[in-house]
Amino acid sequence: MRVRSFFAFAALMLTVGAMAGTARAAEPTETYDLDQQHSYVTFKVKHLGLNWSYGSFGHVEGSFTLDPGNPAASSFTIKVKAESVDTHVEKRDQHLRSPDFFNVKQFPWITYRSTKVAKTDKGYQVTGDLTLLGVTKPVTTDIVEVGAGKDPWGNYRTGLHAELVIKRSDFGMTWGVDNGVVGDEVRLTISVEGVRK
Amino acid sequence: MILTAILASLVPGALSTVVLALAFRAWRTDVPVDRARWALPVALTVAWSFGYVVLRGWPALPPVVANEWLFFLALGATAVAVAGAAWSAPSSLRWKAVRWAARWALSALVPWLLLQPMVAHTWTGSERWLWLGAVALAVFAVWSALESLARRVPGPSLPIALLLAVSGTAGALVVSGSALLGQLSGALAAGLGGVVLLTLRRPDVTLERSVMPVVATLHVGLVCLGYFYAELPAAAAVLLLAAPLAPWVAQVGPLRRLGSWSGAAVRALLVAAVLASALWIAFHPPETPPPADSDKDAPTHQYENDYSNLGG
Numbered sequence: 227m228r229v230r231s232f233f234a235f236a237a238l239m240l241t242v243g244a245m246a247g248t249a250r251a252a253e254p255t256e257t258y259d260l261d262q263q264h265s266y267v268t269f270k271v272k273h274l275g276l277n278w279s280y281g282s283f284g285h286v287e288g289s290f291t292l293d294p295g296n297p298a299a300s301s302f303t304i305k306v307k308a309e310s311v312d313t314h315v316e317k318r319d320q321h322l323r324s325p326d327f328f329n330v331k332q333f334p335w336i337t338y339r340s341t342k343v344a345k346t347d348k349g350y351q352v353t354g355d356l357t358l359l360g361v362t363k364p365v366t367t368d369i370v371e372v373g374a375g376k377d378p379w380g381n382y383r384t385g386l387h388a389e390l391v392i393k394r395s396d397f398g399m400t401w402g403v404d405n406g407v408v409g410d411e412v413r414l415t416i417s418v419e420g421v422r423k
Numbered sequence: 424m425i426l427t428a429i430l431a432s433l434v435p436g437a438l439s440t441v442v443l444a445l446a447f448r449a450w451r452t453d454v455p456v457d458r459a460r461w462a463l464p465v466a467l468t469v470a471w472s473f474g475y476v477v478l479r480g481w482p483a484l485p486p487v488v489a490n491e492w493l494f495f496l497a498l499g500a501t502a503v504a505v506a507g508a509a510w511s512a513p514s515s516l517r518w519k520a521v522r523w524a525a526r527w528a529l530s531a532l533v534p535w536l537l538l539q540p541m542v543a544h545t546w547t548g549s550e551r552w553l554w555l556g557a558v559a560l561a562v563f564a565v566w567s568a569l570e571s572l573a574r575r576v577p578g579p580s581l582p583i584a585l586l587l588a589v590s591g592t593a594g595a596l597v598v599s600g601s602a603l604l605g606q607l608s609g610a611l612a613a614g615l616g617g618v619v620l621l622t623l624r625r626p627d628v629t630l631e632r633s634v635m636p637v638v639a640t641l642h643v644g645l646v647c648l649g650y651f652y653a654e655l656p657a658a659a660a661v662l663l664l665a666a667p668l669a670p671w672v673a674q675v676g677p678l679r680r681l682g683s684w685s686g687a688a689v690r691a692l693l694v695a696a697v698l699a700s701a702l703w704i705a706f707h708p709p710e711t712p713p714p715a716d717s718d719k720d721a722p723t724h725q726y727e728n729d730y731s732n733l734g735g
Contacts, residue, residue, distance in 0.1 A: 317600075324601040324653045325490060331652045332489055332540035360487040398488065400480060401603055405427055 256292045258384060258420025260304070265418040267306050271394075272409030279408075281322075283336075284310035290386070290420055297345035302352055302369065302386075304416065306336040326401040333359050349386065358397040365390060372417075382422040390414050430477040431606050432613045435470035439617025442466035449624055456628050457508075463621075463633035464504035467614040468497050471641060474610025478603060489652060490607070492536040493644045496529075500640040503529055507632045526566060529636065533644055534558035541651055558647055561664055566639035568668050573630040575674060579622040580687035581630055584694045586615040588666040589642060591698030595663055595705040596645065601653035608645050611638075626683070642667060656708045662701035669693035 268282040285307035293299040308328040313319055323330045340354035341364070349371040356365040372385035393410050395403050402408030446462030448454045475482075475494055482491035503525050510518065534555045542551045573581060589612040597605030615638075622628050646663050649655035655663075670690035672678070681689060 320600040320654055321602070324603075325488070325648065326601050326603045329488060329652060331545070334544055398483075 255299070256294070256384075257423045258290050258292070259423060260286060260288045260290075261383070261419045261421050262287055266416070267304075268415045269412050271412045273407070275406050275409065279313065281311060281313035283307065284312055286418070288418070290418075292384070297350065298343055300340075300343045300350060302338070302340040302343070302350075302354065304338045304418070308334055308336055327399055329359060338365070352388075356392065356397075358394075359399055361397040363392075363396055365392060377421075383419055384422070385417070385419050387418075388416045390416075427477065428606075431474045432609050434477070434613075435474040435610045436613035436616040438473055439466040439470035439614040440620050441617075442469055443617050443621040447621060447625060447628075449621070452625060456625070460508040460633050461505045463618060463630065464501045464508070464637045466617055467611075467634050467637050468501040470614030470617060471497060471607075471610050471637075474613065475607060478606050478610070486536075489537050489540060490604070490648055493607075493641065493648070496533055496536060496640050496644060497637060499532070500529060500636040504633060504636040507636070526563060526636075529640065530563040530566065531555075531559045533562045533640055534647065537644055537647055538651060558643070561647075562639055562643045565643055565664060565667065566635055568671065569635045569639060570631060572668070572671060572674070573633075573635060576670065576686075576690075577629045578626040578683055578687075579619055580683065580690050581670060582615060582619040582622050583687055584670045584690045585638060585667055586612055586619055587691055587694045588663075588669075588698065589615060589638075591666060591694075591702060592642065592646060592663045595659055595698075595701050596649045596653065596655060598702070598705045599649055599653050599655040599659070599708075601649060604645055604649050604653060608642075611641050611645070638667070654708065656704050659701045659704040659708075662697055662704070666694050666697040666701065669697045 262285070265286040265288075266282065267286050268280065270278040270280045273279040283306045286304065287307075288302075288304035290302040291300055309323060309330040311319055311322045311328060311330075313322065322328055325332070328336075335357075337357045338354050339357075340352045342353040344351045346368065348368070350369045351366065352369050353364055353366040355362045367388045367390040369386050369388045372387050374384040375382070377383050391411055391413050394400075394412050395410050403410045443449070443462055443466045446459040446466070447456075448459075472494065479490070482494045486492045486495065506525075507522060538555065538558065541554070546554060569585075589608055593605045593608035593612060595605075596608055618630070618634065643664060646655070646660050650657065650660040670693060672693050673681070673686060673689050678686075678689060
């Protein structure tokens with residue numbers, strides 16, 4: 227009798243587990259394309275150590291995949307056109323596009339591709355490869371899911387926000403670091419809206 | 424900032440001066456020029472390389488950024504220059520052929536290494552070969568013309584003209600959006616300063632079979648970097664390439680008979696005239712149309728954010 231109860235209990239557990247697994251597998255992976263017009267990459271860096279100078283990139287593209295059943299399988303990719311740097315001063319932007327800084331004709335794109343994703347309370351902790359000036363370094367950041375829902379045109383959107391700090395000298399961008407004219411530390415804010423395919 | 428400027432300009436000048444003073448034993452004037460001719464390109468490259476490392480750090484191996492290739496090209500040019508200085512058998516046809524082949528090879532290598540990003544991202548088809556060929560021809564022409572001029576113009580006259588040309592190039596590059604390229608040109612000018620001091624002490628020293636491979640490689644290389652990767656206008660780039668060759672005008676007609684200091688002044692004025700035009704153009708670049716709004720060409724998604732549709 228005890229053996230029979232044990233096997234019945236085991237069968238019940240196996241059934242429940244299988245159902246849970248099936249349910250998990252049933253949650254579809256969601257792939258999003260970035261809405262370029264509602265995706266932003268901005269930065270700030272210290273000028274002469276006195277104050278922050280701000281800038282942004284006008285051309286941002288990319289995609290991300292969210293896997294609710296297996297968040298570690300999620301992925302994030304973002305590409306920024308280096309030439310689109312904009313600090314609202316044309317001469318400064320010209321300097322930023324030159325070999326002194328972004329060297330845009332040699333390195334047209336700045337890219338970030340996730341390599342490891344972990345779910346957190348507010349979103350994800352993502353480790354990925356940031357490639358700038360031909361140099362690739364791992365960078366970890368927390369991505370916060372700001373919101374998700376349908377837009378007036380029937381599409382499903384998810385908004386993500388991340389902030390990270392990098393040292394530009396790690397990527398070979400050293401102009402102005404030694405003399406303190408332009409700070410080494412750059413604080414980036416990435417705020418994107420993805421439209422589900 | 425001041426310390427960087429000093430390290431990247433005055434120290435290279437001092438290095439060049441010391442190397443040449445030691446090689447030529449500047450406290451004497453009887454050291455045969457040919458015995459120490461190898462020191463001229465070595466001094467120039469040591470000075471410029473020091474300036475490069477101060478400004479940019481040691482280049483990666485293999486190079487990642489285009490201007491890092493210039494560091495290694497300078498070393499290659501120095502090797503060619505030292506070989507040319509050491510083996511002087513101009514009458515031998517075989518040696519002439521070897522020297523010309525080396526000159527062509529290095530001239531072709533300069534654009535091939537510096538302009539790879541343009542080949543990879545910008546140029547297509549025959550465009551890439553036209554540009555690579557044009558730049559290689561520029562290196563070869565500047566090198567050959569300077570080498571020929573060096574045989575005709577002894578003393579400080581030509582080094583002063585070269586110093587002026589490279590200094591003016593530094594200014595034009597800074598104005599064109601790249602302080603780094605301008606400072607690298609400045610380091611080359613500082614190295615040439617040591618050559619000027621040597622030729623003031625030893626007016627019998629000519630620059631033939633010595634510095635021209637290094638000068639041509641670095642000068643043409645830096646102008647190319649400024650044109651293709653910064654915002655140096657095309658007309659300014661052409662004038663800067665021609666600036667070191669302006670002293671050729673003083674080899675024509677009655678100007679050839681000028682005394683050494685009058686000749687030096689005339690050559691310097693000729694270079695200054697070309698530089699003035701180049702700098703004026705660099706300060707007043709032609710109006711370029713704004714870049715195409717790439718977002719306009721981006722594929723519009725079916726979820727176009729046409730807010731006018733809201734509310735009917």
